[in-house]
Amino acid sequence: MSPISRGRKPKKPKNQLSRPPRPFPDVSRVERWPKLLHGPIELSDCAVQGQVDQDLVVLAATLTAGKRSVGVEVVVNGREVDVIELHPDPADALGVLRGGFEVAEAPLTPEEFRSQVEAALIVKADSDAWLRKVAPQLFELGSRPESDLPQRAGQLRRWLGLPEYEPVPRSRGTDSLPLVLPPPGKATGMWIAVAVEEPEPAIWRRLEVRTDLTLAALHRTFAAVFGRDEQQDHRFETAYGGFSADGQGGEGDRLDDQVLLGQVVTAPGHRLAYEAERWRHWIRVEQLVALPEAPSCLDGERAAPPPECEDGQAYEMLLEAMRDSDAEENEDLLEELGGYGFDPEWFDREGVNARLG
Incomplete structure (x- = not known):
């Protein structure tokens, strides 16, 4: 009988965080928010910042009214707003993720900044409305009494000139933007970070x-990068709906060979999700660059799971078995899950680019 079918569960390493600690609002400045800026707001120095191996970004900008300028920091976790904070020194708005981490940064136009903030506010409002509807007690339990995020979101909307929004009870996985695809723009190059969602540390x-x-x-391209069979079932989840090979990957899916990458993500910080068989990934745009001739791999960390590992649970079981590879009970598991000769920390950029070529 297969070790997997015997129901062995992988052991999780102790004290392991799935993502870096997130900043929380400084509630001591709640009452001062409305008094900080008066008059027409000018938006400048817009940027997006993110750690390369985390699906979390900071949208930052300088807000100026008259002679007063402050920095605004909007932390987007997944696709929804998690934190909104003001900084008396505008430069501090991009200091949250710095401090020993590898951080990617890219400039945004004021319109791109407004668009991304608005989309993240919509997802947050909709998911809160959905949770309040389906589990009101859970929603109240999970809401910190001192949290002033809704008030800050409303004030930020007014400063940015965004229209008021009436939430629709939708879960986080529901598309929040129109399903009508924008027309293709001028082709350019794009740096994207793609990570397998489950393992920690990230692949x-x-x-x-x-x-x-x-x-x-x-x-x-992803099949070549991660050493998989390109015939695997797959699906992309975007703000404009789902896309798959036959249009049958999910309700309302369309064909993935009839949409361009530049139609569903257009600026740094934009993101989408990707599933290949049972493996889920997130994809984030880091910056726009000159048009390349062909796809290439610039950097990365850790080996892709062996093809024999069909999902995250199997991969965790493999890692556990490798930590005690001499144990007789793990021999069959190592063979079944492709563990012999596999080094989870090995990353071969030249080998990846050879497959892409």
Whole structure:
């Protein structure tokens, strides 16, 4: 009988965080918010910042009214706003993720900043409304009494000139933006970070691709990058709906060979999700660059799970078995899950680019 079918569960390492500690609002300044800025607001120095191996970004900008300027920091976790904070020194707004981490930064236009903040506020409002509807007691239990995020969100909307929004009870996985695809723009190059969602520490790659690549071609690129069979079932989740090979990956899915990458993500900080069989990944745009001739891998960490590992649980079981590879009970497991000769810390950029070529 297979070790997997015997129901062995992988052991999780102790004291392991799934993501870095997140900053929380400084509630001591709640009452001062409305008094900080008066008159027309000018938006400048907009940027997005993110750690390469985490699906968490900071949108930062300088807000100026008259002679007063402050920095605004909007932490987006997944696709929704997690924290909104003001900084008397505008430069501090981009200091949250610095401090020993590898951080990618890119400038945004004021309109791109407004658009990304608005989209993240919508997802947050909708998910809160959904949770309040389906589990009101859980929602109240999970809401910190001292949290002033809704008030800060409303004030930020007014400062940025965003329209008022009436939440629709939708879960986080529901598309919050229109399903009508924008027309393709001018082709350019794009740096994207893609990471396998489950393992910690993260398995990630930084790729340079073209925005005129179809999502079907992007799937083939990922198959080469992670050493998988490109015939695997897969699906992309975007703000404009789902896309899969046959349009049957989910309700309302469309064909992934009929949409370009640059139609569903257009600026640094934009993101989408990708599933290949039972493996889920997140993808984040880091910056726009000159148009490359072909996809290439720029950086990354750790080996992709062996093809024999069909999901995150199997991979965790493999890692556990490798920590005690001499144990007789682990021999069959190592063979079944491709553990012999596998080094989880090995990353071969040249080998990845050879497969891409």
